[in-house]
Amino acid sequence: MNRGIAYASAAYLLWGVFPVYFKALQGVAPLEILGHRIVWSLMVCAVLLLLLRRLQWLADLRRQPRVLLWFAASSLLVAANWFVYIWAVSASRVVDASLGYFINPLVNVLIGAAFLHERLRGAQWVAVGVAAAGVSWLTWQAGAVPWIGLVLALSFGLYGLLRKTAALGAIEGLTLETVLLTPIAATYLLWLVQTGQSGFVDGDAATRLLLAAAGPVTAVPLLLFAAGARRIPFSTLGLLQYLGPSLQLLIGVWLYDEPFAQRAPGYVLIWIALAVFSIEGIVRGWRSRVAAR
Numbered sequence: 001m002n003r004g005i006a007y008a009s010a011a012y013l014l015w016g017v018f019p020v021y022f023k024a025l026q027g028v029a030p031l032e033i034l035g036h037r038i039v040w041s042l043m044v045c046a047v048l049l050l051l052l053r054r055l056q057w058l059a060d061l062r063r064q065p066r067v068l069l070w071f072a073a074s075s076l077l078v079a080a081n082w083f084v085y086i087w088a089v090s091a092s093r094v095v096d097a098s099l100g101y102f103i104n105p106l107v108n109v110l111i112g113a114a115f116l117h118e119r120l121r122g123a124q125w126v127a128v129g130v131a132a133a134g135v136s137w138l139t140w141q142a143g144a145v146p147w148i149g150l151v152l153a154l155s156f157g158l159y160g161l162l163r164k165t166a167a168l169g170a171i172e173g174l175t176l177e178t179v180l181l182t183p184i185a186a187t188y189l190l191w192l193v194q195t196g197q198s199g200f201v202d203g204d205a206a207t208r209l210l211l212a213a214a215g216p217v218t219a220v221p222l223l224l225f226a227a228g229a230r231r232i233p234f235s236t237l238g239l240l241q242y243l244g245p246s247l248q249l250l251i252g253v254w255l256y257d258e259p260f261a262q263r264a265p266g267y268v269l270i271w272i273a274l275a276v277f278s279i280e281g282i283v284r285g286w287r288s289r290v291a292a293r
Contacts, residue, residue: 004231016247040215100152
């Protein structure tokens with residue numbers, strides 16, 4: 001139990017400091033960073049699969065064309081999520097990006113109701129309504145829909161839906177997604193080199209090292225999360241997931257001086273919604289355990 005909490009907390013904390021990593025690459029175009037993240041992630045995944053001797057699933061794919069179709073869709077969603085997040089950090093919109101991962105649990109509930117025919121309980125409807133009020137406040141205050149947060153939440157929520165219904169583990173799934181994306185990413189990176197626009201070629205040693213680190217930066221938190229998720233209750237995992245966006249918000253406000261005061265009421269409403277959602281889940285889980293005993 002304690003090891004599971006440690007693994008999951010480490011994963012969310014690493015995801016929480018992602019803005020610092022991507023901010024260090026601000027001199028490189030977001031699309032090029034995305035390309036390097038895809039290519040280097042594939043290399044890390046390939047090494048891990050060889051070390052773990054988990055290659056049988058590759059042969060099984062021939063008999064599972066639906067899995068390939070599913071992961072083609074999930075790879076596009078994860079690429080879109082990664083790009084919008086990288087762009088948001090480079091554009092000094094870290095606070096806006098954190099919103100996406102705050103509201104993601106509530107978006108997941110709506111996706112479950114829409115696609116998996118899961119019925120929302122009363123407290124969940126209240127949480128969704130309060131969160132919608134928070135998003136409405138942010139829209140009114142800014143004069144525009146908070147599209148960064150909504151795109152991140154929706155893309156990650158739909159990505160989770162596809163991964164939930166696909167029969168591959170975390171590392172195998174990421175490998176297949178990067179395999180499908182790498183031809184496009186590698187072609188783009190080679191084009192940048194040929195046209196003299198490559199941040200990797202023209203950058204200094206630190207920039208090259210940071211770009212190459214995109215592989216382990218992507219894979220390590222995912223492995224820690226998978227290890228933690230197997231060892232702790234889902235309700236505990238649900239509470240820990242707020243570590244990531246909370247840390248991102250703090251980094252955006254305190255480290256990068258992004259404005260927050262005028263947006264605070266909208267975030268407070270969203271935090272209230274998350275509190276209602278989390279407490280309802282904890283109480284329901286406790287009642288289920290008591291009934292089981």
